[in-house]
Amino acid sequence: MRVQAQPPRPWPPFKRVLVAQAAQAGGDALIAIALADTLFFSVPLGEARDQVALYLLLTMTPFALIAPVVGPALDRWRDSYRAAIVVASAGRALIALLMAPRTDHLVLFPMAFGVLVLSRTNAVSRAALVPSVLPKDRTLLWANGRLAVISVFGGAAAALPGVGIQKLLGGGATLRVAAIVFVVAAIAAFGLPQPAEGPRRRDLAVREHRALSPHLVASGAAAASLRGCVGFLMLFLAFALREVGVGQAGFGIVLVAAAIGGVAGSLIAPALRLLRKGNVLILASLGLMGLGALAGISGFGLARASLVAALAALAAAAGRLGFDALIQRDAPERVRGRAFARYETVFQLSWVAGAGLATAIPFGAGTGLRTAAAICFVGIVLGLRGIVGTGSNAT
DSSP, X not given: OOOOOOOXXXXXXXXXXXXXXXXXXXXXXXXXXXXXXXXXXXXXXXXXXXXXXXXXXXXXXXXXXXXXXXXXXXXXXXXXXXXXXXXXXXXHHHHHHHHGGGTTSTTHXXXXXXXXXXXXXXXXXXXXXXXXHOOTTOOHHHHHHHHHHHHHHHHHHHHHHHHHHHHHHOHHHHHHHHHHHHXXXXXXXXXXXXXXXXXXXXXTTSOGGGGGOHHHHHHHHHHHHHHHHHHHHHHHHHHHHHHTTOOHHHHHHHHHHHHHHHHHHHHHGGGOGGGOBHHHHHHHHHHHHHHHHHHTSTTOSHHHHHHHHHHHHHHHHHHHHHHHHHHHHHSOGGGHHHHHHHHHHHHHHHHHHHHHHHHHSOOOHHHHHHHHHHHHHHHHHHHGGGTTOTTOBOO
């Protein structure tokens, strides 16, 4: 008696999103390695500040397109989120291939701009897609946490061989490998099913202004303060460590501490049942980041800077998961893409403002860390009214 072969079971949609995100993060890491510039640690401090200011300006330009153009476009048709992830992956693969033989040409800069635009488009689309692929009996915080963790591991897994390829074969080879990784991401995303209405979706008859409900606006203001403090601490720590004689290797240790903190925040936040309200989680994250900044004042050095970076990254990861869950639950599906795009633009503005403040003013260690704590305090004040918002549980 012949046994009929069973067709292979398709991958669960959320697993495909995880694979696509891991590859996206790996490709981004490889591009960053290929374009890495170590001049920050080799030029005088004043010139380094000027270069960082130019970098901050460049990081803002993609968001001039994200909110007014990409966000509304994503909400126009049902399958746009999946299509946008595929296009963003394939587009970055193509740009990486075009950049590979031109690493010493000025045309590299507009191409890098294109990579940034597509990277942010992918982030907005992925966040908006999560409620459609959420596994049964799982929360939005859990799904966002897993995506954040896989991003870190995907980037790290690509970065380790990427550094070796960069040193042995140069930036062109690194960019070609990045293109291959982005193709993997596109293939994984292409297999996602068309979004269908599920039990966790909200009634689409809810009016569009619900995306700007009072508790969401208040939570957004608190989350923007959190992002601003992250930008401030990142640049402040970099300059402060240089002033105390810590070089690139020491700053690398701080970055590793931040990566560990980010993974810890992504794993811990979904398990904090008492903080399942997204706005409460954001406020708790602000409190932790502020206390972490104050804890670094006494005896500032590499060890203290690593502690501050780890706590700040943990708080930032947890707060971001809480806010993403709020939008995914409360923003109507037909405006979810533009809601994410709008808030992403606000958050990036906040990050640049915080980083710009740390770049423009040569803070001392104590003054800078107190300033970071003050930013967190302002965020707590701005977000307090979000706690009393009705229906604000992030699930």
